Amino acid sequence: MRLLRQSIKQRKPFESLQQEVFLEVLRTGTAMIQDLVDVLKPFDLTQPQYNVLRILRGAGPGGLPSGEVGDRMVASREPDVTRLLVRMEKRGWVRRTRRADNRRVVTARITEKGLRLVNALDEPVRQMHGRQLHHMSGRELNTLATLLERARRE
Amino acid sequence: MRLLRQSIKQRKPFESLQQEVFLEVLRTGTAMIQDLVDVLKPFDLTQPQYNVLRILRGAGPGGLPSGEVGDRMVASREPDVTRLLVRMEKRGWVRRTRRADNRRVVTARITEKGLRLVNALDEPVRQMHGRQLHHMSGRELNTLATLLERARRE
DNA sequence: CCAGCTTAGTTGTTATAACAGATGTCGTCA
DNA sequence: TGACGACATCTGTTATAACAACTAAGCTGG
Numbered sequence: 398m399r400l401l402r403q404s405i406k407q408r409k410p411f412e413s414l415q416q417e418v419f420l421e422v423l424r425t426g427t428a429m430i431q432d433l434v435d436v437l438k439p440f441d442l443t444q445p446q447y448n449v450l451r452i453l454r455g456a457g458p459g460g461l462p463s464g465e466v467g468d469r470m471v472a473s474r475e476p477d478v479t480r481l482l483v484r485m486e487k488r489g490w491v492r493r494t495r496r497a498d499n500r501r502v503v504t505a506r507i508t509e510k511g512l513r514l515v516n517a518l519d520e521p522v523r524q525m526h527g528r529q530l531h532h533m534s535g536r537e538l539n540t541l542a543t544l545l546e547r548a549r550r551e
Numbered sequence: 552m553r554l555l556r557q558s559i560k561q562r563k564p565f566e567s568l569q570q571e572v573f574l575e576v577l578r579t580g581t582a583m584i585q586d587l588v589d590v591l592k593p594f595d596l597t598q599p600q601y602n603v604l605r606i607l608r609g610a611g612p613g614g615l616p617s618g619e620v621g622d623r624m625v626a627s628r629e630p631d632v633t634r635l636l637v638r639m640e641k642r643g644w645v646r647r648t649r650r651a652d653n654r655r656v657v658t659a660r661i662t663e664k665g666l667r668l669v670n671a672l673d674e675p676v677r678q679m680h681g682r683q684l685h686h687m688s689g690r691e692l693n694t695l696a697t698l699l700e701r702a703r704r705e
Numbered sequence: 706c707c708a709g710c711t712t713a714g715t716t717g718t719t720a721t722a723a724c725a726g727a728t729g730t731c732g733t734c735a
Numbered sequence: 736t737g738a739c740g741a742c743a744t745c746t747g748t749t750a751t752a753a754c755a756a757c758t759a760a761g762c763t764g765g
Binding site (some may be wrong): 462463464474478479480483499501502503514 | 742743744745746
Binding site (some may be wrong): 597599628629631634635638653654655656685 | 750751752753755756759760761
């Protein structure tokens, strides 16, 4: 009887559990991203733009090929990366140069201005993370990060 | 010495932990949403449209005011909801009628065609969730869902 | 009852995303 | 060496998102 009940209960709740996790991830993600957007708005910066600035800061003075930038972004197609970088170049945050030894490749580098901007955002963004997650213990955060990473496996 | 080390170590890892959770949530979210988009694409349906269909199916034959639909969607401004519903009406999945007793309100209802579509998607979507998360135990899923919900609190 | 506030939805405009196809450059192998 | 396929990026087009301003309908207090 015990076994029967278990096998009955197993199927249905398990599937809806998967769906619940799916929905929770999306809800949490949109809430978090919205907080970031709100932080960036006064700086007249969108989230993908901020993302690019962080990537290029991390890449150092050598910069990165456009394609590499695209690969490191969570979600963006190649054509969008091109135009994103072009727009950012117009704003003076990024410099794009065609590589001499391989003229197919466009190297994107962060400018001094872009660097100042992204540096100025470190503290506000850090504070935002604090506001979002200060009520969770280190242990909980660790568990959460681990489970999320595990969720993406396979 | 112990205390000192602790106070030194405490600050930095904790903040980067928050950031790590933030990034994990976004990465997992985009991966999951991409899977859904891939499932919906053969049906020529976008994720917000699918969302609306599920909401209106859940609302039953009485339908819902546009504003209500917007509130139940994760992220979408009012103007976008209007146009989203208009587009879906053109495709025959939704019917919009102005309410007689309060002509400001537009009630949106799912059509027979829309209902067939969203019902036909239940199984593929369920299978997608299975592919995404079959490697995680019920216990892990429960913990994950609980922690995510908790992350949004406060 | 009616001027002015509120509510619900719409329209206009600009920015960005998605997708397909084109362009310019490079490597390579007959 | 030079045709050809692959690579990295770009352009064109359409769809959708963001934001602001507007319209129409209902409500309310003098």
